[in-house]
Amino acid sequence: KAGVTQTPRYLIKTRGQQVTLSCSPISGHRSVSWYQQTPGQGLQFLFEYFSETQRNKGNFPGRFSGRQFSNSRSEMNVSTLELGDSALYLCASRPTGGIDEQYFGPGTRLTVT
Amino acid sequence: GENVEQHPSTLSVQEGDSAVIKCTYSDSASNYFPWYKQELGKRPQLIIDIRSNVGEKKDQRIAVTLNKTAKHFSLHITETQPEDSAVYFCAGGRGGSNYKLTFGKGTLLTVNP
Numbered sequence: 669k670a671g672v673t674q675t676p677r678y679l680i681k682t683r684g685q686q687v688t689l690s691c692s693p694i695s696g697h698r699s700v701s702w703y704q705q706t707p708g709q710g711l712q713f714l715f716e717y718f719s720e721t722q723r724n725k726g727n728f729p730g731r732f733s734g735r736q737f738s739n740s741r742s743e744m745n746v747s748t749l750e751l752g753d754s755a756l757y758l759c760a761s762r763p764t765g766g767i768d769e770q771y772f773g774p775g776t777r778l779t780v781t
Numbered sequence: 782g783e784n785v786e787q788h789p790s791t792l793s794v795q796e797g798d799s800a801v802i803k804c805t806y807s808d809s810a811s812n813y814f815p816w817y818k819q820e821l822g823k824r825p826q827l828i829i830d831i832r833s834n835v836g837e838k839k840d841q842r843i844a845v846t847l848n849k850t851a852k853h854f855s856l857h858i859t860e861t862q863p864e865d866s867a868v869y870f871c872a873g874g875r876g877g878s879n880y881k882l883t884f885g886k887g888t889l890l891t892v893n894p
Binding site for chain 2: 699701703709710711712713716718723724726727758762764766768769770771772773774775
């Protein structure tokens with residue numbers, strides 16, 4: 669099976685702009701979680717989607733949002749970008765059905781200038 | 782919410798020695814504790830996990846122990862090899878339909894040949 673894929677891999681934006689990141693899970697996986705990774709804060713949970721519904725959310729401002737489509741692909745949107753949003757954004761998928769192991773994508777490196 | 786602390790932040794060992802990384806968690810309702818290995822520029826990869834109903838789990842040179850009473854869990858790597866050099870993250874949280882993981886800040890393990 670193909671692994672988790674994320675597009676784009678690299679992105680440069682300016683403050684105030686918005687950005688949309690995409691994640692395609694492993695075939696058959698219905699849960700997608702998003703994480704922000706920074707050198708200072710490590711890996712921080714943003715939210716989890718299952719069957720097009722957000723089931724859980726981390727402690728991030730409302731500028732961070734997401735959605736999931738019927739084919740389990742997920743998008744994450746950040747509006748009004750701030751310099752502090754520069755990070756590696758990782759998504760991870762898991763099959764559910766009692767299975768908790770999740771598999772990460774390669775990430776999208778977002779730089780806000 | 783859950784708080785996961787990880788120690789040490791850096792660890793240097795000689796090839797063939799053992800390495801131990803320790804984590805503590807705060808939420809007694811947490812029931813799933815995975816460990817991830819992240820090599821430079823790569824995605825985090827699950828190396829081993831343990832659930833709250835198990836005290837120890839081993840997979841070749843890697844083992845994880847969990848002490849629910851003390852709320853701590855540890856990763857043990859025996860007979861370390863240079864290719865074990867990476868950043869290791871512990872995580873704790875809830876599996877299943879209320880899936881949410883909190884990650885430790887990571888341990889940079891360097892195995893010197």
